[in-house]
Amino acid sequence: MNFELTEEHQMIRETVRDFAEREIRPVAKELDEKAEFSLELTAKMGELGLFGMYLPEKYGGQGLDTLAYIIAVEELARVDGSQAATLAAHNSLGIGPLYYYGTEEQKMKYLPQLCTGKALWGFGLTEPNAGSDSRGTKTTAYPDGDDWVINGSKIFITNGSVDISVGSCVQTVTKTLDNGKKEFTTFIVEKGTPGFKRVSMHGKMMWRASDTAELYFDDCRVPKENLLGEIGQGSKIMLSTLDNGRLSIAAMGLGAAQGAFELALQYSQERKQFGKPISKFQVNAFKLADMAMKIEHARWFLYRTCWLKDNHKPFAKEAAMAKLYCSEVARDVANEAVQIHGGYGLMKDYDVERIFRDQRLLQIGEGTSEIQRLVISRHLGL
Amino acid sequence: MKILVCISNVPDTTTKIKLTADQSAVDLANVQWIINPWDELALTRALELKETSGGKIEKVTVMTVGTQSAEPTMRKALAIGADDAIRVNAEPQDAYFTAQQIAHALKDEHYDIILCGIESSDYNGSAMGNMLSEFMELPAVSSVSNIEIDGDQVKVNREIPGGYEVVEPELPFVAVVQKGIAKEPRIPSMRGIMMARRKPLKVVEPAEAEALTEFVRYEPPKPKAACKMVDADNVEELVELLHNEAKII
Numbered sequence: 001m002n003f004e005l006t007e008e009h010q011m012i013r014e015t016v017r018d019f020a021e022r023e024i025r026p027v028a029k030e031l032d033e034k035a036e037f038s039l040e041l042t043a044k045m046g047e048l049g050l051f052g053m054y055l056p057e058k059y060g061g062q063g064l065d066t067l068a069y070i071i072a073v074e075e076l077a078r079v080d081g082s083q084a085a086t087l088a089a090h091n092s093l094g095i096g097p098l099y100y101y102g103t104e105e106q107k108m109k110y111l112p113q114l115c116t117g118k119a120l121w122g123f124g125l126t127e128p129n130a131g132s133d134s135r136g137t138k139t140t141a142y143p144d145g146d147d148w149v150i151n152g153s154k155i156f157i158t159n160g161s162v163d164i165s166v167g168s169c170v171q172t173v174t175k176t177l178d179n180g181k182k183e184f185t186t187f188i189v190e191k192g193t194p195g196f197k198r199v200s201m202h203g204k205m206m207w208r209a210s211d212t213a214e215l216y217f218d219d220c221r222v223p224k225e226n227l228l229g230e231i232g233q234g235s236k237i238m239l240s241t242l243d244n245g246r247l248s249i250a251a252m253g254l255g256a257a258q259g260a261f262e263l264a265l266q267y268s269q270e271r272k273q274f275g276k277p278i279s280k281f282q283v284n285a286f287k288l289a290d291m292a293m294k295i296e297h298a299r300w301f302l303y304r305t306c307w308l309k310d311n312h313k314p315f316a317k318e319a320a321m322a323k324l325y326c327s328e329v330a331r332d333v334a335n336e337a338v339q340i341h342g343g344y345g346l347m348k349d350y351d352v353e354r355i356f357r358d359q360r361l362l363q364i365g366e367g368t369s370e371i372q373r374l375v376i377s378r379h380l381g382l
Numbered sequence: 383m384k385i386l387v388c389i390s391n392v393p394d395t396t397t398k399i400k401l402t403a404d405q406s407a408v409d410l411a412n413v414q415w416i417i418n419p420w421d422e423l424a425l426t427r428a429l430e431l432k433e434t435s436g437g438k439i440e441k442v443t444v445m446t447v448g449t450q451s452a453e454p455t456m457r458k459a460l461a462i463g464a465d466d467a468i469r470v471n472a473e474p475q476d477a478y479f480t481a482q483q484i485a486h487a488l489k490d491e492h493y494d495i496i497l498c499g500i501e502s503s504d505y506n507g508s509a510m511g512n513m514l515s516e517f518m519e520l521p522a523v524s525s526v527s528n529i530e531i532d533g534d535q536v537k538v539n540r541e542i543p544g545g546y547e548v549v550e551p552e553l554p555f556v557a558v559v560q561k562g563i564a565k566e567p568r569i570p571s572m573r574g575i576m577m578a579r580r581k582p583l584k585v586v587e588p589a590e591a592e593a594l595t596e597f598v599r600y601e602p603p604k605p606k607a608a609c610k611m612v613d614a615d616n617v618e619e620l621v622e623l624l625h626n627e628a629k630i631i
Contacts, residue, residue, distance in 0.1 A: 010454065011461060012572065015569055019570055049572030063576065064576065080578050
């Protein structure tokens with residue numbers, strides 16, 4: 001066993017941390033406040049080579065491994081959940097289905113531009129009445145000549161409506177079988193396709209500087225070349241994509257926890273009450289000790305899960321565990337970090353306030369904590 | 383044309399400096415190492431010059447005197463964009479030692495412009511660049527805040543009181559660079575990091591060289607004294623303290 005990161009992984013961590021501190025931290029608060037998606041930061045992340053970083057070079061990627069990608073997400077989330085979300089959703093959910101299930105032609109058509117930071121891609125699974133129950137999908141597609149015609153809607157689609165979002169993969173029902181089961185099929189729908197409308201969602205508590213969309217399909221026609229994978233393979237495509245997505249949500253939890261912990265540690269050493277820094281009170285010192293311990297647990301379990309994936313071993317159970325654990329560590333650590341900040345932790349002037357809000361999604365998005373427990377228990381044969 | 387940038391491997395500037403128990407050395411355990419900030423700016427300018435030279439500058443080489451532990455820092459310089467690297471395999475002892483090592487390693491190499499940051503952020507000696515030019519018997523320009531290449535001529539801004547003078551040194555020469563040489567250091571891209579692994583990093587064995595400096599003992603600066611609060615109405619006490627304790631009136 002070797003628990004040491006390679007020189008490259010360490011350099012990637014330093015580089016992304018440096019970038020996040022230099023470029024993102026100074027503007028994160030304002031973007032959050034205005035709920036503004038930053039094309040500029042997205043382009044800069046693209047220049048850095050963060051989009052599609054795990055794809056082979058021929059598709060415009062960097063040929064890096066899962067761990068490198070996860071470290072990048074962790075370091076972005078340490079500073080800002082919104083930018084981390086834009087990257088993680090794009091890399092795991094946007095690019096994922098195209099890369100793992102697309103034909104060579106589809107990959108060459110879409111992936112290179114999706115590695116630049118100048119084009120984003122959405123993952124159209126969730127619907128108003130199909131959240132945890134993704135098989136409750138109501139969006140339909142039927143064949144008509146050389147086309148498929150899609151009708152229905154999707155909700156909470158990250159990177160789905162901003163100008164540079166050039167399309168989404170969309171799960172549809174293509175048939176209801178005699179036994180009542182549905183046949184699911186995934187299609188590629190490009191921006192600008194007649195009948196495809198995107199509406200940006202506002203009023204979010206968290207990830208306010210990221211793009212969240214509703215997608216509407218009204219007799220939306222796509223050519224048959226836009227079929228992703230095979231007819232009937234839709235659910236498998238989308239759910240296996242979520243296995244990968246769980247790793248990046250876990251990384252966001254880990255990064256958020258690390259960021260909140262560092263802020264709390266610093267604040268506790270500066271803030272004085274009863275004549276000494278509050279870190280000198282055991283009640284706070286023990287809180288910080290627990291936070292540090294949980295973060296270490298979360299980090300090494302997540303890294304091991306990346307190792308499983310990079311070594312082509314099964315990792316679905318561990319991915320659910322890592323997502324569940326890291327997101328709950330983020331919740332606990334952010335909560336205590338606010339507590340250590342006292343009244344100031346409730347103010348927008350303090351970054352810990354934003355982390356506290358941003359982490360809340362992590363126990364809900366890409367499979368709620370309850371669904372993760374369901375996935376894990378199924379792996380236990382229950 | 384070729385540019386060489388001398389790089390010092392230094393502790394991160396935010397490191398909390400601790401001394402060993404006997405105060406004979408700085409405790410370097412758990413220290414994060416970085417490219418000396420002045421050298422990083424020198425490298426940035428070298429890369430800018432190369433990129434805008436239309437192929438005239440064929441390569442930018444980075445060089446350090448350091449043990450194996452300096453390699454991550456050299457890889458970072460390669461990731462930022464240097465073409466190749468040279469490491470003289472020796473623990474740097476002082477400026478005199480380091481300058482001799484570099485001069486010796488460059489005996490059979492030719493570089494047109496050699497850039498050195500004005501000082502390293504650990505020992506702040508500000509001596510290496512000029513010593514190097516002396517050992518190499520090359521002209522040196524110090525306090526350099528800008529370098530431009532104009533045809534075959536290199537123009538160098540040298541800071542002087544109240545402004546700067548423009549110098550056109552004969553090539554090859556050593557430039558000791560300072561504030562203004564580049565705007566801000568570059569962040570390597572993921573591709574740069576991947577490519578750094580494949581770029582050549584040559585290790586050269588050190589020459590016989592002596593150091594002229596002996597480190598006797600380190601002393602940490604005195605901790606800041608606590609602030610004494612005096613009641614606003616108690617002028618007498620304030621005067622008494624300023625007079626007898628602070629001894630400034």
